Amino acid sequence: MDQKRRKNISKFMSLVLRHSPEIIGLKLDDQGWADVQELMGKAARKGQRFSMEELLEVVAECEKQRFALNEDHTRIRANQGHSIDVSLDLETATPPEYLYHGTVGKFMQAIRQEGLRKMSRHHVHLSEQRDTATAVGARRGQPVILTVHSGRMFRDGITFFRSANNVWLTDNVPAKYIEF
Numbered sequence: 163m164d165q166k167r168r169k170n171i172s173k174f175m176s177l178v179l180r181h182s183p184e185i186i187g188l189k190l191d192d193q194g195w196a197d198v199q200e201l202m203g204k205a206a207r208k209g210q211r212f213s214m215e216e217l218l219e220v221v222a223e224c225e226k227q228r229f230a231l232n233e234d235h236t237r238i239r240a241n242q243g244h245s246i247d248v249s250l251d252l253e254t255a256t257p258p259e260y261l262y263h264g265t266v267g268k269f270m271q272a273i274r275q276e277g278l279r280k281m282s283r284h285h286v287h288l289s290e291q292r293d294t295a296t297a298v299g300a301r302r303g304q305p306v307i308l309t310v311h312s313g314r315m316f317r318d319g320i321t322f323f324r325s326a327n328n329v330w331l332t333d334n335v336p337a338k339y340i341e342f
C-alpha cells in the first residue's frame with residue numbers, strides 16, 4: 163500500500179474512532195473500542211473500502227501509534243485524541259521536568275491569558291520532544307513552541323496521564339507554568 167492510501171485510511175479511522183462514529187453508524191463501547199469487522203463493513207458501505215491486511219498495516223506502520231488492537235485483532239480503538247465521550251482508563255504518570263506544546267501565533271494572546279485549554283478534546287496534548295511539538299504546531303501554520311513546566315505542575319498536585327502512544331495529557335495548563 164502506498165503512503166497516500168495509508169494516510170487516507172488512517173485519517174478515516176481517526177475520524178470515526180475519535181470523533182464521529184455515527185457517520186457510518188458505528189457503535190463504540192464505553193472505552194472507545196469498535197468491532198473490527200463492523201468497522202470495515204460499515205466503512206465499505208460508505209465507500210471507504212479497505213482490507214484486514216491494510217488495516218493491520220495502518221495500525222502497525224503508524225508512526226504515532228494512533229490505534230490499538232486487542233489481542234485477537236477483533237477490536238480496535240484510537241489511543242488518544244477523542245472528542246467524544248469515552249473512558250480510556252489512562253494511567254497517571256510522573257511527567258519529565260519539561261514538556262512541549264506546539265501551537266500557532268494567532269492563539270498566543272488567548273493562551274497568555276488563560277493558559278492552554280483542552281478545547282474540543284479530552285485533554286491538553288503535550289510532547290516530550292520539541293520536534294514532535296513542532297510538527298503538531300505546523301499542522302496549523304508557522305509553529306510556535308511553548309515549554310511547559312510539567313515537573314512544577316506535578317509537584318503542585320496536577321495530574322498527568324500518558325497515553326499508550328506516549329502523548330502526555332493533562333486537564334489544562336495555567337499560564338504561570340508556560341514559558342513563552
Ligand code: HQG
Nearest residue numbers: 228243264265269272273276277278279281282283287298
Ligand atoms: C490551541 C494531533 C486558544 C492549541 C497532534 C491548539 C496532537 C488554544 C488548538 C493532537 C488555547 C487545539 C492534539 C487557548 C490551546 N486559546 N487556543 N486558551 N489553548 N489552544 O487539535 O495539541 O495527528 O485540539 O494550541 O499531533 O493541536 O490527530 O490540539 O492549536 O497530538 O494523532 O487550540 O492531535 O494528533 O487543537 O493537537 P487540537 P493539538 P493526530
